[in-house]
Amino acid sequence: MKCAHNFQRWWVIAGLLVGLLSGPALGQHTPADPMPALPPLREIALDSIQVAPQTVDISGWLLLDKDIEEELSGAVHNLYDFKFNKADKQFRSLRRRYPQHPMAYFLLSLSTWWKMMPNNVADNRYDKVFLAYTDTAITKAAALYKADEHNYEACFFLAGAYGMQARLHAERHDWRKATVASRRALNFLQKSQEANGLSSEFLFGQGLFNYYSVWIGAEYTWLRPILFFFPKGSRERGLAQLREVSQTAFYTGTEAKFFLVNILSSARENQAEAAFELTRQLNADFPDNSYFELEYAKLCFRQGRLKETEQACRSVLQKYGVGQVGYEAYIGRAAAYMLGYLMEQRYHDPAKAKDYYQRCVVYSEQAGMTKRGYYIFAETRLARLAVNERDAPTARRYYSAVLEQSDSGEAEYKEARTWLRTHPQ
Structure with a gap:
């Protein structure tokens, strides 16, 4: 398929x-209809042809x-x-x-x-x-x-x-x-x-x-x-x-x-620094474009610019909270996940981390994005936090969700399957 x-x-x-x-x-969807058969295009070239302006x-x-x-x-x-x-x-x-x-x-x-x-x-x-x-x-x-x-x-x-x-x-x-x-x-x-x-x-x-x-x-x-x-x-x-x-x-x-x-x-x-500079410029020029702001946050996150990541993610969630145009659940889920990660890994605050991961789960469900990505990551993080707190019932609930929603080839699926097998009810 x-x-x-x-x-x-x-x-x-x-x-x-x-x-x-x-x-x-493009979004990743499963096509419902087969592709129609078509005759081939004639071969053409897209060279940088230029015409003299005075001839047009x-x-x-x-x-x-x-x-x-x-x-x-x-x-x-x-x-x-x-x-x-x-x-x-x-x-x-x-x-x-x-x-x-x-x-x-x-x-x-x-x-x-x-x-x-x-x-x-x-x-x-x-x-x-x-x-x-x-x-x-x-x-x-x-x-x-x-x-x-x-x-x-x-x-x-x-x-x-x-x-x-x-x-x-x-x-x-x-x-x-x-x-x-x-x-x-x-x-x-x-x-x-x-x-x-x-x-x-x-x-x-x-x-x-x-x-x-x-x-x-x-x-x-x-x-x-x-x-x-x-x-x-x-x-x-x-x-x-x-x-x-x-x-x-x-x-x-x-x-x-x-x-x-x-x-x-x-x-x-693999030119992350150049991409980051362009994203920073886009975010500065258009601070209320949710897509640009989220991409800026993601690149900050990838490059370890944690302070900038936190500022951008908080801005996204604040705008989402007041219903600003363009700030939807789809955008909020990524920002919530990154803040959860920062709370867990940078500030070592599991309570706040759980709060943001749970927001990510809710936003993902609202956006209909529960089959991959941030939803799976957040559920896995929540399961691990529950394991650390020796809360087996909660860990089982989150790992069961991961097993149900993720693909069998994903690392999170294998992790959930292994834990559930070794911790039967």
């Missing part, structure tokens, strides 16, 4: 990665309009700082003045996407609104492209909107729609690369694809025959493009930074 799941996920990954301005990594008519391109950029600077900042009402108000104002242009609809779809992020995109309350905005962005951009096939701004929005739709359809296990949207996104991504010399905004999707297509081939060798029909990527070029976007692009710069955090902190790149 796991192998089949990975096959389906990575078949649609091409379109998902080129979903300009898309969010963090950019009149009417809002993406390159500096006045529009200045006007929307506050709105884009508000979007990433989870001030969605303020951001959407400005995006709707743009829509009223440019009703036939895709930009406002695309930005509204991006805002809607980030509203899903605090629950790892598992929250489907926004699906219809999100798809309505992306559909309209596609319709408006398609009309511009039909009028002028050299309208690379239209290609940018078509690639982005189709990519984001592919991402959502994959999350919802609609593999047919995900695949169709993926291939359309890739088609327009190829066309938009001809405008690389006009703006670094056009490099974002290409940077993602260049980097991840190589990584997928390296990590999943059995997918190489399929990847043969996709564009040839370049890890170095992908990283360089994402770094350029992160430093120079207005609309896609923040997304590039966030993807770079995930890339640089991975075992593949």
Whole structure:
């Protein structure tokens, strides 16, 4: 099942990665429907082709309009700082003045996407609104492209909107729609690369694809025959493009930074310090973005920056406690677990540690995340604390929960099974 799941996920990954301005990594779900059979894509290359700006008519391109950029600077900042009402108000104002242009609809779809992020995109309350905005962005951009096939701004929005739709359809296990949207996104991504010399905004999707297509081939060798029909990527070029976007692009710069955090902190790149600096910058720039704040806390935790970890986790839980936008149970569970660990290991206060671990368990249950991760870790820690206190009934309760919820191959499962076998009732 796991192998089949990975096959389906990575078949649609091409379109998902080129979903300009898309969010963090895919959730891990079991697909409900098989992947449809499709003819292979024709082989194309995603090189850094550039056109001379004077050869392209950019009149009417809002993406390159500096006045529009200045006007929307506050709105884009508000979007990433989870001030969605303020951001959407400005995006709707743009829509009223440019009703036939895709930009406002695309930005509204991006805002809607980030509203899903605090629950790892598992929250489907926004699906219809999100798809309505992306559909309209596609319709408006398609009309511009039909009028002028050299309208690379239209290609940018078509690639982005189709990519984001592919991402959502994959999350919802609609593999047919995900695949169709993926291939359309890739088609327009190829066309938009001809405008690389006009703006670094056009490099974002290409940077993602260049980097991840190589990584997928390296990590999943059995997918190489399929990847043969996709564009040839370049890890170095992908990283360089994402770094350029992160430093120079207005609309896609923040997304590039966030993807770079995930890339640089991975075992593949092993550049934890560089990832930490980017995360610290994101958290400083957008202190009310729960995702950025939690990622900052996690990297602090991994690097042993315990004081910063504690401050960030307490901030997350305080905002969650008052119901601040974006601070959901999914976010709270990780912060509670890290604070529990600090109480246990740094402050040697088992009572406070148990309190935070129990919060983690409750938040995980509220978020529907009881099959892996922090829920399993917290239950195991609680069981160990009970063992240390010679409270066998409590230890048995927690270890039984671990045995029921965890995978048989996990260390926590084996620990729980061993203890329960050696301590029968």
